[in-house]
Amino acid sequence: MVYQVLEWTCTVIAFAAFAYRLGTLPGNHRDPTHAALCVYFFGSFFSFVIGLDAVSPHVADLFHYRNVTIILSHAAVVVLTAAQLVVLTYWALPPERARHRARLLVAGFAVALAVLVTMFLVSFPMERQGTSATSSLLNLRNSGYALYVALYTVLIAAGQVVTVRVSWRFAGTATQPWLRRSMRTVAVGGVFILGYCGMRLFQVAATQLKYDVTAYNPVQWFLGDVGSLLELLGWTAPGWGPALAALPRWVRAYRRYHQLRPLWEALHRATPDIVLGGPRSRVADAVPGDLGFRLYRRVIEILDGQRALRPYLAPPVDANGPTAEAQWVREALKAKASGRPPVSAPAPAPGEYPEDLAGETDRLVAVARAFQREP
Missing domain, CATH: 1.20.1070 (Rhopdopsin 7-helix transmembrane proteins)
Known part of the structure; x- marks a missing residue:
């Protein structure tokens, strides 16, 4: 045998x-x-x-x-x-x-x-x-x-x-x-x-x-x-x-790409024009071509979506971290959906912003996890 x-x-x-x-x-x-x-x-x-x-x-x-x-x-x-x-x-x-x-x-x-x-x-x-x-x-x-x-x-x-x-x-x-x-x-x-x-x-x-x-x-x-x-x-x-040798890095990037989707979807519904080239279906999104570029675009689109929501933000709270940022996004989305007029002085998003893409991706993944959990 x-x-x-x-x-x-x-x-x-x-x-x-x-x-x-x-x-x-x-x-x-x-x-x-x-x-x-x-x-x-x-x-x-x-x-x-x-x-x-x-x-x-x-x-x-x-x-x-x-x-x-x-x-x-x-x-x-x-x-x-x-x-x-x-x-x-x-x-x-x-x-x-x-x-x-x-x-x-x-x-x-x-x-x-x-x-x-x-x-x-x-x-x-x-x-x-x-x-x-x-x-x-x-x-x-x-x-x-x-x-x-x-x-x-x-x-x-x-x-x-x-x-x-x-x-x-x-x-x-x-x-x-x-x-x-x-x-x-x-x-x-x-x-x-x-x-x-x-x-x-x-x-x-x-x-x-x-x-x-x-x-x-x-x-x-x-x-x-x-x-x-x-x-x-x-x-x-x-x-x-x-x-x-590159497979573990690809798997990690793939997981992060899909972990970001709930937060990205919510921001895209609120501001559709943040997506370059139009949205992708879930089937097409399941196996993205050029994963590195797709992950980069998803991070940028989330940041653009947050930026578009800033006029609707409530005043920042003292709390910091993924949970506070997720709550901030949730409230801003509700404010925009309700038709509330923008505030005169938009507040910055709470949280720390690393300068490198990997750090930014990790931060947004943590925010996306917190965003999925109901407060």
């Missing part, structure tokens, strides 16, 4: 990241790291989706070979590992050196992939039982396939060693907080994948020595999936991280 949840989670995240990157590719087609990340996310998505138990049998039927998903998934992992290293290479080296190093990396991984495909076809593993995870372990009794898995695992481990080292080093020099966090997350994910590689090599050796290592199979798949998930989150964090 945990294995399937992790596999599906990684599949969905990888596809979402690939779709987002692909959509922004036309505007970044000259950036090799952008294209490499597209390849990385697609490789991640393909490697997971092809191994899902809901998908794997259909792919096997299409190719008339029940273990074809093994080589397809492994090939995708080799490609995504190369793409990941290309990104780190361009980040770590000057452009000319990075371009030369990236070409060597791609060529080297292409040769390695060709060798792996050849070894797989020669060994041609046939055993299939249960899930994709258990079937891979069963075929390790085939010495040719075991050698293939060992070479594949060493190749992936080598890529992860470089990923961990470069990502952690880059995190130490990154100036943007979320880029620093993302690179550390990638590095930690790489450590988990190295744990997976270690377990995989242990399984290869133990199976060839006739030891039963079935009990350890969930551990190595857990390490691999968690590591892959962490790397996916790390590579996407610079995009969603700042928005996540």
Whole structure:
């Protein structure tokens, strides 16, 4: 169950990241790291989706070979590992050196992939039982396939060693907080994948020595999936991280925006022209676009509404604070609604007026709460 949840989670995240990157590719087609990340996310998505138990049998039927998903998934992992290293290479080296190093990396991984495909076809593993995870372990009794898995695992481990080292080093020099966090997350994910590689090599050796290592199979798949998930989150964090960090501020502003509505509505009914562009319905007001501007306008409109009521105010009382100001607004609204003529010397609104918008918003929220309570 945990294995399937992790596999599906990684599949969905990888596809979402690939779709987002692909959509922004036309505007970044000259950036090799952008294209490499597209390849990385697609490789991640393909490697997971092809191994899902809901998908794997259909792919096997299409190719008339029940273990074809093994080589397809492994090939995708080799490609995504190369793409990941290309990104780190361009980040770590000057452009000319990075371009030369990236070409060597791609060529080297292409040769390695060709060798792996050849070894797989020669060994041609046939055993299939249960899930994709258990079937891979069963075929390790085939010495040719075991050698293939060992070479594949060493190749992936080598890529992860470089990923961990470069990502952690880059995190130490990154100036943007979320880029620093993302690179550390990638590095930690790489450590988990190295744990997976270690377990995989242990399984290869133990199976060839006739030891039963079935009990350890969930551990190595857990390490691999968690590591892959962490790397996916790390590579996407610079995009969603700042928005996540801003979410508490947005929620606080949203609450204040709606907490001000009762006071704003009362003032708007008394003086309709305080609203810029006409009033908004409750439905439209439920999810305001450009919340920062809307909150700012609501504060200004409330202050304008109070200013318009000043000729109708009763003389100020000694009391101060939100309750006194709410009572003052209530009495002024009643005076205007009754048709009472304005007083000759309008009184100022009681209360303290901070100079910053945040302080003014907090003050008016307190007034709005008091205004809702009947005296």
